[in-house]
Amino acid sequence: MSSPDLADAGASTDLIVTNPGTGSPVGTVPSLSAESVTAMAGAVRAAQPAWEALGPTGRKHWLLTFQDWILDHAADLADTIQSESGKPRVDAEVEISFIVDLLGYWSRHAAKFLADRHPAPHTPLMRVKRLSVAYSPYPLVGIITPWNFPLGMPAADIVPALAAGAGVLLKPSEVTPLTAVRLAEGWSEIGAPPVFAVATGAGATGAAVVENADYVQFTGSTATGKKIAAACAATLTPYSLELGGKDPAIVLADADLDRAVQGIAYGALVNTGQLCVSIERVYVEASIHDRFVARLVDHVEELRVGLDGRSIEHDLGPLANDAQLAIVTRHVEQAIASGATARTGGKPTGTGTFYPPTVLVDVDHTMECMTEETFGPVIPVMKVANADEAIALANDSRYGLSASVWTSDKGRAGAIARRLFAGTVNVNDSVVNLFHYTIPHGGWGQSGTGARWGGAQGLRKYCRQQALTIPAVPTMKKELAWFPYVPDKIAILQKSMRAFAARGKRRFG
The missing domain is CATH 3.40.309.10 (Aldehyde Dehydrogenase; Chain A, domain 2)
Incomplete structure (x- = not known):
């Protein structure tokens, strides 16, 4: 899937957007510098804690209000998609139906998907603890999308990331940025918290988004995906890549x-x-x-x-x-x-x-x-x-x-x-x-790593997982394995673990 390179783009200039069917200009957007992207990322990051604090129910209100706005502006959005992509009217309208569907699904399921999980201990010996897994959103998710679906591609990742409680910084393709800009305007027009922003530009702008993000979702070419993976590896930033296909x-x-x-x-x-x-x-x-x-x-x-x-x-x-x-x-x-x-x-x-x-x-x-x-x-x-x-x-x-x-x-x-x-x-x-x-949507081999969607995992991918162990029964002054080691107590512990884990006569050897 074609995508801009991450090479330096030089001085900031305006990008001219054209209709590929006619070659006529249809709009311009700024090519943001790395400094501008960093400032934008800082603003979104500052607003994110309050967005997270709203919880899934509070965020659901804003996501469904956004859905209302999209439906009320469907014709204008389709016009914008067509103006910069030249695609048939049906294909443009499908993108609008797609984001409406996504907003409905993720907003209505977020509370269930993000609720703490309580896995059962794997052995009776460990039932003295109550286990929990909690989900905390990444403060800033950087999303980089290609040109083939100016609304649908950003929507596929923006919606679940916002529903998870993350702030989002989107870098759309420089070929089709106008729809993304209009989407961000809509988010602002409904008065939603300022946790969604769009950084327009070419490769250097995308590189700055990667540098500022706590999690990166990229869709595009395999060659560019490898560069993003290398950049993320240098800072241990988690990422998910959907790349080329055949x-x-x-x-x-x-x-x-x-x-x-x-x-x-x-x-x-x-x-x-x-x-x-x-x-x-x-x-x-x-x-x-x-x-x-x-x-x-x-x-x-x-x-x-x-x-x-x-x-x-x-x-x-x-x-x-x-x-x-x-x-x-x-x-x-x-x-x-x-x-x-x-x-x-x-x-x-x-x-x-x-x-x-x-x-x-x-x-x-x-x-x-x-x-x-x-x-x-x-x-x-x-x-x-x-x-x-x-x-x-x-x-x-x-x-x-x-x-x-x-x-x-x-x-x-x-x-x-x-x-x-x-x-x-x-x-x-x-x-x-x-x-x-x-169900998950992800590629094998050179088609990427990680996946979109997959029910609950589609939201949890934008969260850090935190494991909690909490006493389920009254605690002793000292556990059997704590210092100083006492041979008889250690033997009791080892025999108990063996009895529950091994099989046949070896359980009691």
Whole structure:
């Protein structure tokens, strides 16, 4: 997933934001210096204790008030998303529904998820203590997000971090910062405590956010993620990374072909293929390969490509910037030069950053389109002999974000899913895991470390865990193991531990 580098950006300047479909400027934002970011972080940090003190119920009030504001300003937010991304109206509106859903879920479950846990002691010997685990939010969470979902990507992390009681400093992509700025304005307009701020800028601004944060959540390219991990390691700052992907789809001979075609086309092309869990390579059993490709091409050729106004007219919009257009073009051209065939699409339109949805066949793993993240509207389809070959090829990648299996045999699908190197596997579906907040969303290998969501863990990740041991029974003057050592007392303790832990006659040896 493309992301700005963390290199120094030099002197502060205003960033000009353009619509990629037209190339026209749509706004400017400041590129904040490290000093400005530090001051902003200090202000959020100063306000955080009062935010934490509100507790989950008090924070719920503000989060649901924010939800009201978002719904009341939905049209304006969608306009802003479109102005800086060029995406279709539907895709912009989905981002608004997404944050509304997130605000409802996390605010209403925070009290339960953040309540102290009381694990049972592991052995009767330890029942003299009452055990507790308490959750204390990190004072300042730094969040760095990419350009593909100007509202949805920040929302995925801002909402649970705020619900957990943390203060949040967001650094959005310099390609699409306007929506994030408007979001922060909305938080201020409802009169909420000043625990959410947006730092706009390029790489140096992001580096300053990392330097000031107590916890870092980054979504973006693997290369930049590694730099952030190294920076966090130097200060022992905890972090979570969602990085690149090259998500495979496996289509077995008994799949519902129509559903597979529709679902894979959507999973590969939604948001013009600029989605962390986009389907980027498809492995189809030989007996149905030709029929699958024919139906896929027919369906893809029906899709409407263009720049939406404020009504729903198109299915795909432009790519986010010229750099992304260059990557998509290179991957397709390199594949065709190496023997692949474009059954539809295959060349830039020549207008803005538009690239037509493209289906490639006769592909293999010598081609970048099958091994490197494309992040665009390209569907490479490879014929395989059987499921075992498909699994081997799907796992032939350094990435492991998500995957999908398409078959009418759910039991077989589950068995195949467990053999795939991927943090998430969807059966007979694509993308849908992003909307299930009760399960974790995280990558394996070069796709990242840590995870979003996962029910309670989605809030607890933004907290420090504190373990408490409290006497459950009246205490003695001195424990058996305390100084000075008394052999008889130590023997009693050791024999008791052995009796409860060992098995068979060894329990009493």
